[in-house]
Amino acid sequence: MIKDFAAGVGLLGQGLRIVTTDRSMLKRGAIPVLLASVILFGGLAMLATNLDAIVTWATPFADDWATVWRRGVRIAAGLVTAVAAVAVSLLVFSGLTLAVGGPFYESIAEDVEDKVLGGVPSAERIGWSRAAWIGLRDTVLLVLRALVWAIALLVLGFIPVLGQTVVPVLAVAIGAWLLAVELTAIPFVRRGHDLRTRRSTLRKSRAMTLGFAVPVYLVCLIPLAAVVIFPAAMAAGTILAHRLLGRP
Template sequence: MSSPFATPESQVSAGFHYFIYGWRLILQRKLMPFVVFPIAINAVLMIGLIWLFFAHIGGLLDSLLPSWLEWLNVILIPLIFLMILVAFYFAFTTLANFIAAPFNALLAEKVEQQLTGEALTDTGFGELLKDVPRMLKREWQKMWYSFPRLIALFLLGFMPVVGQSIVPVLTFIFGAWLLAIQYCDYPFDNHKISFARMRNALAQQRVMNFTFGALVSLFTMLPFVNLVVMPVAVCGATAMWVKEYRRFFLGESSGEFGGGASGSTLIISNNKPSSNHLVER
């Protein structure tokens, strides 16, 4: 029997559902204290990087633009400005994710506890501190997964026609996939599920996860709204984990994700993701 989320259309709907559900979750009073930390980190980093950007943009433009190319200022300055802006955006995203990783993991834990009524075995601030090195190692794994592919896309951008037409689309698609990995990873990592297994699980419902990541990407581009997107994405991704993946990975079925040795298929119920409704048939 096939899953209700097997078709691309239903997976797109599911991606929207979990992103919208993330907005509902951040308004929960019990979760509010854990939502504040990622927002505060985002705000401080954004203010600092905006100040650095505008304080040094003039000098960077002068240093990157040779005097013998001054006649191309009209064309090159906007391109260099855009390149520096993209670099600052990735610096902000990378730095924010590294610093906020422990707080995002704690938020994912509290969201899962609220949705399922079950607490993780190892909880508390002391246990969180012990897990910080593992969390930072996980962030490095995500970074090393993304950098070679981003560099390849950057180099493809210099190719005539392809660089101006296909590469921007590929970059957006890959960026959406990276954001899905980034935020879905927190609940997976809380249960110490390997990075490779997590990626494989998300790939089984790629359209749903791409839709979720694309929405996160689009809202990240909106001023002020982007300050709250991080906790929204963590909450939505955790709701996705609870309903789509949790039962399988916590040992209630066997085999690799997507149908194991028993030949079972993972079926999703139509109930709201307020508890674990992932069932096997």
């Protein structure tokens, strides 16, 4: 498992080398990221500003508790709410980026497969409208799944110690997994595979998928870092899909 996780990290490193060597890929991938980043960080800034009020509103049962217990519960709730909101926001961010920049990222996937991986002779042409529709549809489905997990993690977050240690790590893993499902969409769709096939294929190499996706997830939390890491992640996701599916 550790070896596969490290291999996934290596795929991201390979994707980073590809887009920094071919600056045209980096430029193509950066344009949609800049547009989506404004929305992402604007939403997170609003959440940070109103987090105390949201947590207080969501935990009225703790109003009459002793100060120590009330504060502990609300700190736990605030932490889990923030982590869950970040997870959902990153999914919306990646989905919006892929929808807006569909032609850019399809061209990156094509270049990686044609120039680096030897090509995919039977690959389909997706087109902007289809890529946008697939991106929006998959984003809605994955965000709904993320919200279900967010509710479960919110409940677990009230458990002392577990809520402040295991739950945030689990939230990052889940968010990274869903992000990987989005980032590998184009190479799977080019081969005619749907979302269900994509998820089941990635699940067979879960450690490698997380090794690729967890660093992407964490780096995207740094303002403007996504400008570089997202095109690299698209290249790495293409390599991952190519490895898992094999050549047609």
